[in-house]
Amino acid sequence: MKIGFDAKRFFFNHSGLGNYSRRLIESLLKYHPEHEYVLYVDRLDALDKAHPEALRILKRYVHNRSDGSDSYTLVMVDGPKWWRTWGMGKRAAMDGVDVFHGLSNELPWDLPASVAGVCTIHDVIFKEFPAYYPWLDRLIYDFKTKKAVQKAAKLVMTSEATQRQVEKYYPQAKGRSSVIYQAVDPEFYVSESSNGWHVSSSPYFVYQSSFTDRKNHAALVEAFALIHRQTHWNLTMIGLNGPTLSVVKKQIEQLGLSDRIVCLVDQSREEMIACVTGAAGFVYPSLNEGFGIPLAESLAANLPMAVSNIPVFRELVEDLPVYFHPNNAQEMAAAMLQITLDDEQVRQRLLRPSLKKKISDENTAQQCVELYQKVCNRV
Numbered sequence: 001m002k003i004g005f006d007a008k009r010f011f012f013n014h015s016g017l018g019n020y021s022r023r024l025i026e027s028l029l030k031y032h033p034e035h036e037y038v039l040y041v042d043r044l045d046a047l048d049k050a051h052p053e054a055l056r057i058l059k060r061y062v063h064n065r066s067d068g069s070d071s072y073t074l075v076m077v078d079g080p081k082w083w084r085t086w087g088m089g090k091r092a093a094m095d096g097v098d099v100f101h102g103l104s105n106e107l108p109w110d111l112p113a114s115v116a117g118v119c120t121i122h123d124v125i126f127k128e129f130p131a132y133y134p135w136l137d138r139l140i141y142d143f144k145t146k147k148a149v150q151k152a153a154k155l156v157m158t159s160e161a162t163q164r165q166v167e168k169y170y171p172q173a174k175g176r177s178s179v180i181y182q183a184v185d186p187e188f189y190v191s192e193s194s195n196g197w198h199v200s201s202s203p204y205f206v207y208q209s210s211f212t213d214r215k216n217h218a219a220l221v222e223a224f225a226l227i228h229r230q231t232h233w234n235l236t237m238i239g240l241n242g243p244t245l246s247v248v249k250k251q252i253e254q255l256g257l258s259d260r261i262v263c264l265v266d267q268s269r270e271e272m273i274a275c276v277t278g279a280a281g282f283v284y285p286s287l288n289e290g291f292g293i294p295l296a297e298s299l300a301a302n303l304p305m306a307v308s309n310i311p312v313f314r315e316l317v318e319d320l321p322v323y324f325h326p327n328n329a330q331e332m333a334a335a336m337l338q339i340t341l342d343d344e345q346v347r348q349r350l351l352r353p354s355l356k357k358k359i360s361d362e363n364t365a366q367q368c369v370e371l372y373q374k375v376c377n378r379v
Contacts, residue, residue, distance in 0.1 A: 001372055003028075004097035004115070006084055007039035007074075009104055011050040015210055015240055016293055017122065020158075021103045022053055023183045025072075027365035029061040033071040035369070038097055041076045042083045053269055086110050099372045106144040107151045116375040119148040120156040121177075123290025125214065127169045132214050149173050153375045156180050156368070158291035161312035178371055181316070182291050183361035187273050188300040203280035204234040204262075205336060206303075208272060208294045211242035211265075216285040216308075216326055218244070218251055223285070223332035225255045231340050235283075238264040238275050277301045281339045284308060285326045292316065296359040306335035317355060 010021040028037060041047075047055075058074070065071055075095070079087055089111030092100050100111055102119040111117050126133045126141045133141070149155065149170045155177035157163040167174050205224075209215040217237060224235045237248075245265065252261045264275065276282075282298035284307040289295075292312055298305060305321035307313050313321070324335040357363055 001098045001376060002036045002038060002096055003372055004038040004040060004092040004095070004100040006088060006100075006102055006106075006108070007041050008084060010039065011041060011047065011054045014051060017104045018051060018054075019185075019293060020120070020122070020182050022051070022057060023185060023361065024103065024364065024368065026057045026061070027183055027361035028368065029057070029064060029071055031362050031365040032369050033061075033065050035071065035372075037072040038092070038095055039072060039074050040084075040088050040091065041074065042079050042088070047076075084108065089115065098376050101156075101368075101372075102148060102152075105141070105148055107148045109147060109151070111151060116154075116372075117148075117152045118154050118156060118371065118375060119152040120158065121145065121148070121162065121166050121173075121290075122158050123162055123288075124165050124169055125288050125290065128165060129214060129288055132212070146170060152176070154178065154371055156371065158182055159312045160315055161310075162290045178367070180364055180367045180371070181358045182293055182296065183364040184293070184296045184300045184359045185273070186361065188277060188297045202232065202234050203340075204236045205281050205283045205306075206276055206279035206298075207235070207237045207283050207285070208239055208276055208297070209237070209284075209286065210240040211237075211245040211248060211263075213244055214287045215239075215242075215244070216287050217248045219326065219329055219332065220283060220285045221248060221251050221255065221257070221261060222329040223336060224261060225257060226329060226333040227337050228257060228260055230337060233280060233340055235261045236264065236275060236279070237261070238267055238272060241265045276303075279303055281305070281336075282307075283332075283336055283339075284313070285324075285332060286310070287326050289313070299355060299359065304339040306332070306339050316358065320355065 009017045010025055062070055077083060086109055089108030093112045093115050097115050099116045099118055105121050107117045107119050126138045130138055149172050155173055157166060157177050157179050160179050163177055163179055207220060211217060249263060252258055276297055282303040282305045284295055286308055289312050295307060295313060295316060299317055307321045307323060308326040309323040322335040322338045324331040
């Protein structure tokens with residue numbers, strides 16, 4: 001099969017959508033080099049600004065077939081701004097693409113019927129929590145998602161929770177989607193006898209997330225303030241800069257916790273992995289997620305967890321964490337304190353292989369290939 005991708009986020013997105021794109025494409029190149037993958041980019045002059053991991057992936061899989069050939073082709077078109085929406089689909093058909101996979105809630109509008117469209121929908125948080133988004137962004141996201149649902153032969157949902165929400169707002173999606181969990185970078189996995197690779201001499205909670213409202217950093221700081229005298233664990237929050245960073249930093253200062261809480265912003269991939277795998281525990285106070293890749297990364301790293309009691313987290317990690325209501329700082333503080341205890345039963349549950357299989361890159365790649373084959377009527 002020849003599978004096409006809109007590679008904009010693979011190259012240029014530094015948040016969750018980019019991580020999803022890079023992880024999936026690398027998994028396919030690694031485990032299914034027998035197929036041909038076409039990556040479409042409309043920014044010829046911008047590859048010098050690409051995410052370093054995207055360039056490493058392409059370099060890693062040059063000549064990756066047994067006969068020495070490449071299993072991917074990079075197609076760069078210096079087209080108009082709207083080329084991804086109107087132009088990329090026709091180009092994919094000209095290139096003989098069998099399946100075109102839109103990796104983030106959208107497909108080219110001009111994708112002809114000869115090319116089977118598959119689209120991943122990560123979430124519809126813009127519908128569930130509209131207050132977090134400007135009205136124009138909500139309008140654009142809704143329009144793109146609606147068009148993708150109409151256009152796609154099959155939809156990929158990153159969780160059953162997302163599947164239910166999408167079907168609630170876009171009934172046309174019912175019966176046309178498959179749940180395929182996002183894979184975790186293998187470098188987050190640590191051996192069962194190892195606590196990872198530490199970036200601090202003191203144990204710490206870690207929370208990796210962009211600094212935005214729904215990620216709920218302020219509530220986490222409030223919860224930590226309630227227990228900081230009862231534990232020697234510190235708190236490290238690491239993620240992309242965002243609108244709430246300055247507010248959170250000011251809150252930390254006012255509470256006199258600057259020596260106990262660290263904010264690490266816009267760190268490299270290597271620093272992020274070191275920070276997570278070196279932590280003593282993980283806390284995730286987010287108000288809403290379509291999947292929650294930090295949770296999956298912490299599962300891979302065998303970290304005890306205190307997380308929000310929201311449906312997608314219960315789906316992904318079942319009874320593994322200590323749960324709390326994300327709007328209740330006292331409940332969050334109690335959960336955080338609980339995971340500081342050296343509970344052998346908790347640590348044994350962390351090694352449960354069935355949960356980790358959900359987020360393995362090999363499993364994700366296999367499920368996607370099977371879906372591609374199905375829409376091509378090749379099974």
